[in-house]
Structures are given as structure tokens and as C-alpha cells.
Amino acid sequence: MFVFDMMESFRAALLSIRAHGFRSFLTTLGIIIGVAAVIAVVSIIQGLQFTINQQFEGLGTNSIVVQSVNTFERRIQGIISRITPQDFEMLSTRVEGIATISPIIAGAGNSVRYGSQVTAVQVTGSDYNYQVVGRIFIKYGRFLSDNDDQTRRRVAVIGETVRQNLHLPANPVGEYIRIGDEWMKVIGLAEERGQILGQNQDNMVVIPYGTMRSITGNQNKLDVVIQIILGDISQMEVVQDRVITLLRTAHKLAPKDDDDFRVQTSQQLTSTFNTVLTTVTIVAGGIVAISLLVGGIGIMNIMLVSVTERTREIGICKAIGAKRHQILMQFLFESLLLCLLGGLVGLLIGYGIGAFAAAAIPNFPAAVVPLWAILLSVGFSAGVGLVFGIMPAAKAANLDPIEALRYE
Amino acid sequence: MSLIQINNLVKEYVMGENILRALDGVNLGIERNDYVAITGTSGSGKSTMLNVLGCLDRPTSGNYVLNGKDVGHLDPDELAEIRNREIGFIFQSFNLLTRATALQNVMQPLVYQGVPLHERKRRAEEALNHVNLGNRMDHLPNQLSGGQRQRVAVARALVTKPSILLADEPTGNLDSRTTVEIMKLFDELHKQNQTIIIVTHEPEIANHCLRIVRLEDGRVAEDRRKS
Ligand SMILES: Nc1ncnc2c1ncn2[C@@H]1O[C@H](COP(=O)(O)OP(=O)(O)OP(=O)(O)O)[C@@H](O)[C@H]1O
Ligand SMILES: [Mg+2]
Numbered sequence: 001m002f003v004f005d006m007m008e009s010f011r012a013a014l015l016s017i018r019a020h021g022f023r024s025f026l027t028t029l030g031i032i033i034g035v036a037a038v039i040a041v042v043s044i045i046q047g048l049q050f051t052i053n054q055q056f057e058g059l060g061t062n063s064i065v066v067q068s069v070n071t072f073e074r075r076i077q078g079i080i081s082r083i084t085p086q087d088f089e090m091l092s093t094r095v096e097g098i099a100t101i102s103p104i105i106a107g108a109g110n111s112v113r114y115g116s117q118v119t120a121v122q123v124t125g126s127d128y129n130y131q132v133v134g135r136i137f138i139k140y141g142r143f144l145s146d147n148d149d150q151t152r153r154r155v156a157v158i159g160e161t162v163r164q165n166l167h168l169p170a171n172p173v174g175e176y177i178r179i180g181d182e183w184m185k186v187i188g189l190a191e192e193r194g195q196i197l198g199q200n201q202d203n204m205v206v207i208p209y210g211t212m213r214s215i216t217g218n219q220n221k222l223d224v225v226i227q228i229i230l231g232d233i234s235q236m237e238v239v240q241d242r243v244i245t246l247l248r249t250a251h252k253l254a255p256k257d258d259d260d261f262r263v264q265t266s267q268q269l270t271s272t273f274n275t276v277l278t279t280v281t282i283v284a285g286g287i288v289a290i291s292l293l294v295g296g297i298g299i300m301n302i303m304l305v306s307v308t309e310r311t312r313e314i315g316i317c318k319a320i321g322a323k324r325h326q327i328l329m330q331f332l333f334e335s336l337l338l339c340l341l342g343g344l345v346g347l348l349i350g351y352g353i354g355a356f357a358a359a360a361i362p363n364f365p366a367a368v369v370p371l372w373a374i375l376l377s378v379g380f381s382a383g384v385g386l387v388f389g390i391m392p393a394a395k396a397a398n399l400d401p402i403e404a405l406r407y408e
Numbered sequence: 409m410s411l412i413q414i415n416n417l418v419k420e421y422v423m424g425e426n427i428l429r430a431l432d433g434v435n436l437g438i439e440r441n442d443y444v445a446i447t448g449t450s451g452s453g454k455s456t457m458l459n460v461l462g463c464l465d466r467p468t469s470g471n472y473v474l475n476g477k478d479v480g481h482l483d484p485d486e487l488a489e490i491r492n493r494e495i496g497f498i499f500q501s502f503n504l505l506t507r508a509t510a511l512q513n514v515m516q517p518l519v520y521q522g523v524p525l526h527e528r529k530r531r532a533e534e535a536l537n538h539v540n541l542g543n544r545m546d547h548l549p550n551q552l553s554g555g556q557r558q559r560v561a562v563a564r565a566l567v568t569k570p571s572i573l574l575a576d577e578p579t580g581n582l583d584s585r586t587t588v589e590i591m592k593l594f595d596e597l598h599k600q601n602q603t604i605i606i607v608t609h610e611p612e613i614a615n616h617c618l619r620i621v622r623l624e625d626g627r628v629a630e631d632r633r634k635s
């Protein structure tokens with residue numbers, strides 16, 4: 001009997017929603033917008049998070065990045081901390097458990113010439129491990145080798161944008177470009193990598209670390225970022241501690257001084273990013289919860305109007321024998337269904353917006369809608385429908401039949 | 409035992425300071441298969457009386473026993489059940505569900521009884537055929553004439569096979585020709601042993617009935633049986 005009543009109430013609710021098609025749509029607009037907003041924001045953020053995590057995974061979970069830290073306070077005291085090439089050499093010889101260790105020098109912006117063409121590029125000095133770190137695939141030629149580094153060869157691997165800006169041939173291998181005052185031979189062209197967060201990944205020139213050092217005039221300005229990959233992940237903490245101890249000693253830091261460098265594992269990097277993104281998600285979720293609440297109040301308002309409008313209809317139903325719970329269920333179902341439909345429409349629109357936004361921003365990761373977001377928004381819509389539907393439904397159910405029939 | 413037995417029935421309306429007695433101690437018994445007209449001037453309490461008999465309204469005091477059951481102390485849901493199973497109510501203004509077809513309107517009381525769809529449909533079709541509306545089942549109320557609407561209402565009242573049919577000025581909104589049509593229908597139903605009570609202020613209508621109860625200021629002023 002109860003199931004029967006449910007089905008009949010459901011049917012009546014559906015008919016009533018259909019009978020007021022446009023109004024039903026307007027009624028649920030609040031819910032639609034609310035859910036669309038959550039899904040759009042969440043799908044974009046999740047897409048981003050997914051991609052970032054993937055990129056860090058590319059580094060492997062067993063990598064450590066060492067770089068200098070320049071706090072504002074120290075900078076105004078005129079102290080500039082650096083990781084020097086000597087630090088790098090010390091670490092590469094005195095830390096155990098390292099599989100590979102590679103230095104990265106991000107040079108100042110250089111002007112690079114080829115013939116009459118000039119372009120500004122940030123030239124990076126590194127060794128052959130950078131290919132893995134930077135996720136560089138070679139289209140023509142080859143990447144830097146150990147030998148290039150040791151013999152300080154004047155060679156460079158360039159990105160597609162640089163090739164285009166300099167009007168180099170499609171296969172530029174063998175051409176000579178001029179970086180600052182040095183002639184370098186192009187030995188490789190990297191495959192296109194596109195943009196990440198609006199930054200062009202193809203506007204790059206990579207030269208051997210040794211070469212970079214030798215062409216840098218003032219050695220005191222060199223600041224190296226060190227990328228370490230461990231052989232065994234269980235050694236992570238030991239290696240981290242060892243690096244910190246060695247660097248503190250080398251930098252002559254007193255026990256009370258803070259580190260003037262940062263040793264981060266790839267996991268720490270990932271979790272930093274994830275924390276930021278999670279915060280954004282929560283804030284967006286909060287805003288959306290408020291908008292759903294407003295949407296719910298809108299639903300309640302329209303349902304109350306609808307109950308008043310249909311007072312006579314309710315009176316008729318009661319006169320021919322409708323019990324209170326039957327009327328209650330019909331109206332409750334109506335608001336529940338309205339909200340659920342709104343939630344589903346919002347879901348589709350939100351996903352559409354997310355996918356569209358992700359596609360419109362060049363090289364932005366594809367939007368991803370996680371299951372929890374779908375369940376949460378649909379569940380929340382249903383909850384809103386029930387909570388805000390109760391009052392109008394109870395009002396309808398408790399109408400006095402004779403009063404309701406007299407209602408004009 | 410009478411189908412309906414009311415004793416000392418009082419219905420008061422409280423209007424601010426004043427108390428208005430619409431029914432002032434009515435005693436009445438109605439037998440099965442009777443065909444009763446309740447008449448009286450406007451404001452004499454006819455509709456009030458019928459609403460109480462139809463369990464749409466509750467009396468202020470007095471007893472009402474319907475079909476052996478004291479309905480004076482039932483809660484709203486129990487009253488709904490009585491209205492659904494025991495009573496067929498016909499209104500002056502038809503009171504059909506405007507968004508439902510004739511067939512759906514007639515099916516509606518069976519929904520509240522938990523009758524499955526196909527069975528509901530079958531019985532509603534039967535009831536509509538009974539009132540000669542078999543060819544108008546899928547019409548909405550506003551696609552029907554006044555007389556046809558009232559016949560849909562009669563079918564809706566009959567579909568649950570109620571013990572009693574109550575009609576409050578059923579021809580009040582109809583022209584004279586349609587009135588004749590509807591009264592012929594009531595006469596037929598009576599011949600098929602349906603108990604009927606009709607509220608009317610028109611003597612011609614009352615003349616169709618076997619018994620005429622006249623109300624005056626909320627009291628039974630006259631109760632006579634046609635010879
Ligand atoms: N809801 C109400 N509130 C206050 N007074 C009411 C209410 N309903 C009816 N009355 C009063 O009760 C008295 C009887 O009304 P009722 O509707 O029963 O009369 P009636 O005999 O049906 O009249 P009519 O022939 O005009 O339909 C009237 O004086 C009316 O004003
Ligand atoms: Mg009346």
C-alpha cells in the first residue's frame with residue numbers, strides 16, 4: 001500500500017511539474033545555477049589537480065628538489081642565498097643513496113640570435129638528466145650528453161617556439177645560434193609541449209651545465225637548483241637529513257638560523273599544490289552551498305504559492321478521499337523531483353561549462369568531474385527539495401477539506 | 409437499522425463576537441434506498457447539513473451514525489476513508505480536477521483505495537458508460553458541456569459504489585433541458601437501489617424524490633413522504 005501510494009504520488013508530481021513546464025524550470029533555476037557552478041569549478045580544479053599530479057608522478061615519487069630560499073627579510077639585509085656549484089659537487093660526492101643528481105641553472109633572460117633574427121629566451125643549463133626532469137622529447141637530433149657537459153661543448157637543445165622566432169629551418173640540427181656572446185651549435189629540437197598555466201613551454205634553450213658555468217661571467221651569481229633521484233625510496237628521510245646537514249655546514253649557518261634553502265620531496269610539492277586546490281574547492285563549495293540554500297528557499301516559495309493556488313484542487317482530492325499522507329507525498333515528491341531535475345540539468349550545464357572553459361584556455365587540462373561531486377550535488381539537491389518541500393507539503397496535507405473547497 | 413441516523417445535530421459558526429447556528433438540533437433518520445430531497449430557503453442550512461452528512465464538515469455537537477458507525481469522533485484520515493468508501497458527493501460547481509481528463513477524474517477516488525491502474529481504468533470506464541459518457545473519456549473538463557461535466561462528477565461519485573449519493577444543488581448551474589437529463593439519471597440510479605439525498609430549493613427537483621425534508625433556520629420544519 002505504501003509503495004502504491006509512493007508511485008501514485010510520484011506520478012501526480014510528475015504530471016504537475018509537466019503541466020507547469022516553464023514555471024518549473026524557473027523555479028529550479030536557483031538549483032540549476034548552484035549545481036552548475038559547483039560542477040564547473042570542481043571539474044576544472046580536478047582536471048588541473050589530475051594533470052599536476054600526473055606531472056609530478058612523472059618525476060617519480062622518489063625525487064628531491066633542493067633550491068635556495070630568499071626571504072624578504074634577508075633580502076633587505078642584503079643577504080642573497082644561493083646553492084653554489086660547489087654545493088652541488090659536495091652533495092653529489094658526499095650523499096649516499098642517490099641514483100642520479102642533476103644541476104639546473106635557470107639563466108637570466110638572454111637574447112639569442114640567428115642571422116638577423118633576435119629573440120629573448122631563458123636559457124637553462126643542465127645535464128642529460130634534465131630530459132627526464134623537464135619531460136623533454138626530442139624531435140630531431142639528440143639531447144645533451146654527459147660528454148657535452150664534461151667537455152663544456154658549445155651545444156644547445158631548443159624548443160619549437162625558439163626555432164620559429166629565429167626562422168630556423170624545420171630541422172635546425174647543425175645550425176649555429178648566438179647566445180649572448182657565444183656561438184652554440186643546435187644539436188636537438190624538442191617536441192612541442194604547449195603551455196602550462198599560460199606559460200609557453202616551447203620557448204626554451206637548454207645548454208650543458210658545464211658550458212653554462214663557463215660562459216657565466218660572475219660565478220658568484222650562479223644559483224643552482226638540484227634535482228636528486230633516489231635509488232631506494234625508503235632512504236628518503238635519511239637523504240633529506242644528510243642534504244640539510246651538509247648544506248647548513250657549507251653555508252655556515254648557526255643553530256638558531258633558519259635554513260637558507262629548501263629541500264622538498266616531490267610528494268611535498270604535490271601536497272602543497274593539492275592543499276591549495278583543495279582550499280579553492282572548499283571555498284567554492286561553500287559559496288555554492290549558499291546558492292543552493294537560496295535556490296531551496298526559492299523552491300519553498302514557489303511550492304507555497306502552488307499550494308495556495310491549488311487549494312481547491314486539494315479540497316477536491318480530500319473530498320473524494322485523499323488522506324493526509326497522500327497529499328503530503330505528492331507535494332513532497334514535487335519539490336524533490338523539481339530539485340533533482342534542477343540538479344541533473346545543473347550537472348550537465350556545469351560539466352559543459354567546465355569542458356568548454358578547459359577547452360577554451362589553450363593547453364588547459366581537460367575537465368574531470370569526480371563521482372563524489374556528482375553524488376554530492378545530486379544528494380544536496382534532493383536534500384534541499386525535501387527540507388524546503390516539507391513545509392508547503394504539510395500545509396497542503398493539513399488543509400481542511402471544506403475550507404479548501406470554498407477557496408476561490 | 410437506518411443508513412443514516414442523526415440526533416440533535418448542531419453546527420455553529422463563530423464569526424468574531426457572534427455565534428451563528430446554521431444547524432440547530434436536527435434529528436433525522438434515512439433508510440437505505442430512499443430518495444430524499446432537502447429543501448428550504450437560502451441560508452436555511454441545507455448545504456451545511458449535507459456537508460456534515462458527507463463527512464466534509466464536522467458538527468459542533470450531536471450524534472451522527474453512518475452505516476452503523478459513529479463518525480462523530482473520527483480523525484481527519486478516518487473521515488477521508490469514509491468519504492472515499494461510503495459517500496459519493498456531487499457539487500453544484502462540479503468540482504472536477506481541471507488538468508485531468510474525464511477518465512482520470514473518475515479514476516481518482518480509486519487511487520486513494522489502492523486499486524491498480526488497469527482495474528481503475530476498467531471501473532472508471534464502466535462508470536462513465538453508465539452515465540452515457542463513453543465517448544468523452546479523454547476530454548478535459550473545459551472541453552465538456554455543463555451537463556457532461558456533471559455527469560462526469562456523477563460517475564466519479566458512483567465509481568466507488570458508495571452507500572449514499574449526496575448532491576448539493578446538482579442542477580444549479582445547468583439549463584432546464586440539461587437539468588431534466590441529470591434528474592433522469594438520478595431517477596435511474598434510484599431505481600437501481602442507490603440511496604440518494606439531493607439538496608435543492610426548486611420544487612420540480614424535489615418532486616422527483618420520494619421524501620421531502622424542509623429546513624427552516626437550521627431546524628427540520630417539515631418532513632413528508634410523497635404518496
Ligand atoms: N463558513 C461559514 N462561515 C460562517 N457562516 C457560514 C458558513 N457557511 C455557512 N454559513 C452560514 O450558515 C447558514 C447556512 O448556510 P448554508 O450554506 O447551509 O445555507 P443553504 O441552505 O445551503 O443556502 P443556499 O440555498 O443559499 O445554498 C447561512 O446563514 C450562512 O451564512
Ligand atoms: Mg447551499
